[in-house]
Amino acid sequence: MQAVWATMLEPASYREWTKAFGDSSYEGDWNQGSDMRFVGPDGDGSTGGLIATVEENRPQELISLRYTGLIVNGEVDASSEAAKAFVGAHERYAFSGSGESTTVDVELDSDEQFVSMFDEAWPPALAKLKEMAEARS
Numbered sequence: 001m002q003a004v005w006a007t008m009l010e011p012a013s014y015r016e017w018t019k020a021f022g023d024s025s026y027e028g029d030w031n032q033g034s035d036m037r038f039v040g041p042d043g044d045g046s047t048g049g050l051i052a053t054v055e056e057n058r059p060q061e062l063i064s065l066r067y068t069g070l071i072v073n074g075e076v077d078a079s080s081e082a083a084k085a086f087v088g089a090h091e092r093y094a095f096s097g098s099g100e101s102t103t104v105d106v107e108l109d110s111d112e113q114f115v116s117m118f119d120e121a122w123p124p125a126l127a128k129l130k131e132m133a134e135a136r137s
Contacts, residue, residue: 003137004102020125032057047074065091
């Protein structure tokens with residue numbers, strides 16, 4: 001489980017397994033109560049992304065995030081209509097397993113307009129995470 005946890009959350013490996021969502025990284029730490037900025041280039045070359053608060057972090061067991069806004073042109077946006085579609089959304093990663101096997105359950109509540117994007121991006125992202133974690137262990 002340690003290999004999956006580390007691969008999922010360390011900056012360099014995070015960048016790699018999340019490429020299915022675009023070229024992004026994060027700023028911040030995964031400590032409970034911390035604010036995380038998930039950032040990358042927008043189509044026009046400016047910096048865009050999401051801001052979330054780590055609601056819960058139980059190492060090798062659970063990470064829970066609550067989204068608080070967007071980053072648009074490098075600036076925080078929590079009040080536009082686009083931001084309101086994300087504000088309050090939750091994302092949760094639960095880790096379980098026995099022996100050499102680890103399962104990561106991902107739960108995300110999001111505005112309906114983003115469901116198809118996440119449905120397309122999560123399978124290849126999780127496949128890459130699995131490949132990287134197995135190579136690491």
